[in-house]
Amino acid sequence: MKQLSLMIDLNRCIGCSTCIVACRNYHEIIDHALAMPNEIPYYIRVESRERGVFPNVGVDTWVMPCQHCPDPKCLLSCPERAISKDAETGIVRIDRETCNGCKTIPETMAAEKIKINPCTAHCPAHINIEGYIGLAANGKYKEALALIKAENPFPSICGRVCFHPCETHCNRGEIDEPVSIRALHRFLADLDLKAETRYVPPVKDRKDGKVAIVGSGPAGLTCAYYLAQEGYQVAIFEKAPVPGGMLTLGIPAYRLPRDVIEGEIQVIRDMGVEMKTGVDFGRDVTVAELRGEGYGAFFFGVGSQVCKKIGIDGEDLTGIHPAYDFLMKVNIQTPPSLGKRVVVIGGGNAAFDAARSARRLGAEEVIIAYRRGMEEMPASQAEIQEAEAEGVQIKTLIYPVRFIGTENRVRSVEFIKMRLTEPDESGRKKPEPIPGTEFTLDADDVIVTIGQQTDWSCLTSDEGFFQVDPVTLQGRDPDIFAGGDAVTGPRTVVEAIAAGKEAAISIDRHFRGVDLHENRVKDWTYTAKVQKEKFDPAGRAPMSLRDPGEREKDFNEVCLGLTEETARQEAARCQSCGCACIQSCPYGVIQYSFQKKSSHKCDLCFERIHVGEMPVCAEVCLTDAITFGEHELVRQQAEDRGKKILKNLSRESILYVK
Ligand SMILES: Cc1cc2nc3c(=O)[nH]c(=O)nc-3n(C[C@H](O)[C@H](O)[C@H](O)COP(=O)(O)OP(=O)(O)OC[C@H]3O[C@@H](n4cnc5c(N)ncnc54)[C@H](O)[C@@H]3O)c2cc1C
Numbered sequence: 001m002k003q004l005s006l007m008i009d010l011n012r013c014i015g016c017s018t019c020i021v022a023c024r025n026y027h028e029i030i031d032h033a034l035a036m037p038n039e040i041p042y043y044i045r046v047e048s049r050e051r052g053v054f055p056n057v058g059v060d061t062w063v064m065p066c067q068h069c070p071d072p073k074c075l076l077s078c079p080e081r082a083i084s085k086d087a088e089t090g091i092v093r094i095d096r097e098t099c100n101g102c103k104t105i106p107e108t109m110a111a112e113k114i115k116i117n118p119c120t121a122h123c124p125a126h127i128n129i130e131g132y133i134g135l136a137a138n139g140k141y142k143e144a145l146a147l148i149k150a151e152n153p154f155p156s157i158c159g160r161v162c163f164h165p166c167e168t169h170c171n172r173g174e175i176d177e178p179v180s181i182r183a184l185h186r187f188l189a190d191l192d193l194k195a196e197t198r199y200v201p202p203v204k205d206r207k208d209g210k211v212a213i214v215g216s217g218p219a220g221l222t223c224a225y226y227l228a229q230e231g232y233q234v235a236i237f238e239k240a241p242v243p244g245g246m247l248t249l250g251i252p253a254y255r256l257p258r259d260v261i262e263g264e265i266q267v268i269r270d271m272g273v274e275m276k277t278g279v280d281f282g283r284d285v286t287v288a289e290l291r292g293e294g295y296g297a298f299f300f301g302v303g304s305q306v307c308k309k310i311g312i313d314g315e316d317l318t319g320i321h322p323a324y325d326f327l328m329k330v331n332i333q334t335p336p337s338l339g340k341r342v343v344v345i346g347g348g349n350a351a352f353d354a355a356r357s358a359r360r361l362g363a364e365e366v367i368i369a370y371r372r373g374m375e376e377m378p379a380s381q382a383e384i385q386e387a388e389a390e391g392v393q394i395k396t397l398i399y400p401v402r403f404i405g406t407e408n409r410v411r412s413v414e415f416i417k418m419r420l421t422e423p424d425e426s427g428r429k430k431p432e433p434i435p436g437t438e439f440t441l442d443a444d445d446v447i448v449t450i451g452q453q454t455d456w457s458c459l460t461s462d463e464g465f466f467q468v469d470p471v472t473l474q475g476r477d478p479d480i481f482a483g484g485d486a487v488t489g490p491r492t493v494v495e496a497i498a499a500g501k502e503a504a505i506s507i508d509r510h511f512r513g514v515d516l517h518e519n520r521v522k523d524w525t526y527t528a529k530v531q532k533e534k535f536d537p538a539g540r541a542p543m544s545l546r547d548p549g550e551r552e553k554d555f556n557e558v559c560l561g562l563t564e565e566t567a568r569q570e571a572a573r574c575q576s577c578g579c580a581c582i583q584s585c586p587y588g589v590i591q592y593s594f595q596k597k598s599s600h601k602c603d604l605c606f607e608r609i610h611v612g613e614m615p616v617c618a619e620v621c622l623t624d625a626i627t628f629g630e631h632e633l634v635r636q637q638a639e640d641r642g643k644k645i646l647k648n649l650s651r652e653s654i655l656y657v658k
Contacts, residue, residue, distance in 0.1 A: 232507075340363060
């Protein structure tokens with residue numbers, strides 16, 4: 001069957017709704033009171049930018065039908081295999097009998113359906129969390145991993161170190177405890193790491209465009225991953241001898257084993273991305289040189305790697321280590337030799353990484369000195385507990401005044417006691433020194449975790465500009481993009497992943513000459529509706545840890561992960577707040593019917609077109625505004641009707657059916 005299209009002529013539509021009524025009648029979709037606001041359950045959804053769903057008329061009105069994607073994410077995400085793609089026509093269909101609305105069984109399961117799940121909304125990479133958990137609960141591990149990898153190339157890494165905002169906002173937390181989303185990520189990805197045949201995403205036919213990526217942290221690697229999938233020729237230039245950025249150079253191996261990082265990076269190599277390590281961009285090679293070699297776009301994911309100075313006397317004494325320099329040396333197997341007593345200044349995760357690493361390097365006494373109280377400490381609770389179990393001491397409400405040394409080597413730190421006053425702009429109580437409370441702590445070594453900043457010397461001033469458009473990540477030069485910590489300052493792995501993904505979308509559009517801004521910002525507002533009474537409390541599966549006495553002696557992994565049994569139990573705790581397919585659809589065209597307790601969407605009147613009839617909407621249209629037929633003819637007709645239609649002929653207003 002030839003590729004078919006459905007098109008609406010916006011100039012002819014008079015907003016009479018006949019098509020909608022016909023669609024609703026034909027497909028037996030009945031309006032009902034439970035419909036969410038702005039969610040009217042029929043297949044043709046008419047929208048107006050100005051007047052909301054289902055306005056009367058307007059040139060600003062368009063239909064948003066199903067695109068019948070070549071590689072539909074909704075199909076991938078369905079735990080019940082209720083979604084299929086017809087082999088002959090390419091039409092994507094939802095089987096109403098099989099679809100259970102993602103566990104919507106009245107009175108027994110499920111929160112009231114919401115369009116956007118809080119977990120997906122709060123994940124910076126917007127992973128279809130409900131979808132992959134639903135697949136995992138059904139034992140469909142490979143499908144679950146493929147669904148994660150559609151949005152995030154590093155599930156094994158994020159399954160270990162992500163700060164999991166998804167769990168913080170999980171509706172299940174209002175009943176007992178949030179679902180262990182991060183641990184499930186890890187479980188699925190680790191299965192793949194151990195598999196004989198790894199999952200490698202499909203790569204499209206090779207395109208001419210050449211992209212240079214500077215920095216192989218999660219931002220740069222992610223950008224490469226998505227551009228490689230689109231068929232671009234991608235080369236990564238990395239200053240360090242190994243790829244991975246802070247994953248490899250900052251985060252210690254006992255939290256993130258090196259073979260896990262290497263395993264996930266290998267997939268990107270297998271997709272054809274070239275990795276050139278040991279290249280200091282800006283010094284060894286420049287933008288101008290690579291432009292001359294035909295590179296058409298650049299992504300700078302150079303991170304935020306320059307340690308800030310604390311700015312007190314004695315900072316240059318031997319034995320004082322900026323945290324990142326210290327951790328990098330540990331991570332590249334050239335650790336400094338430490339004395340017996342180590343003081344770590346700071347209260348974030350980097351401080352704990354440094355302190356726990358110092359213990360593992362043999363320091364007998366390791367003290368974390370933090371200027372606020374325990375409640376204000378930015379490090380995660382798990383990190384604090386694990387460190388304390390390993391013998392790390394924590395002293396709060398103290399701040400260093402000067403480092404004291406003899407023979408150019410640090411011997412002690414003078415501190416002053418602090419008290420907390422009104423909250424500052426970060427919302428945390430502001431610390432202020434208490435005069436006359438100075439005291440000293442002996443220290444053989446001091447590790448300072450004050451903060452990081454970006455070194456932009458890789459871009460000479462006439463070539464680049466590090467301020468970028470916040471949506472497209474494009475810089476002043478149209479072929480230069482930047483993202484991750486380099487632009488935001490030190491943040492998180494998953495935020496760097498999200499930036500790399502957005503940059504890849506922009507670079508692809510840049511090559512195709514498409515508007516970089518169009519349809520980029522999705523509304524992630526959600527309504528949390530937990531039906532607590534429908535659930536029996538069931539605590540989350542515990543993550544087992546190695547014994548503290550044993551683990552503080554080496555850099556082997558501390559957390560041991562979930563077993564298959566506990567992973568399945570944990571996955572079953574997910575309430576399915578929404579429907580997996582609805583979360584996946586990039587066009588927002590799948591809807592949930594409260595009446596039928598299932599999802600539904602346009603199937604182009606599959607039965608009708610198979611017996612040579614038109615889709616009902618096209619048949620009933622009073623003004624002949626809906627055209628259905630072979631794609632090229634429809635397009636030609638659109639062109640014949642004049643420029644205005646073409647201008648409005650966005651990708652969303654045409655259906656492609658092979
Ligand atoms: C100790 C520590 C622990 C952390 N723990 C966590 C955690 O548990 N969870 C979490 O989510 N986040 C954590 N983070 C933060 C996280 O690692 C970063 O937010 C993330 O790695 C940023 O990714 P990026 O790609 O933007 O930059 P980076 O990971 O910093 O990568 C930048 C890369 O660019 C390279 N580069 C720089 N300049 C050049 C140049 N001129 N030429 C070529 N290459 C260059 C660098 O060598 C580096 O490889 C931690 C950070 C640190 C320091």
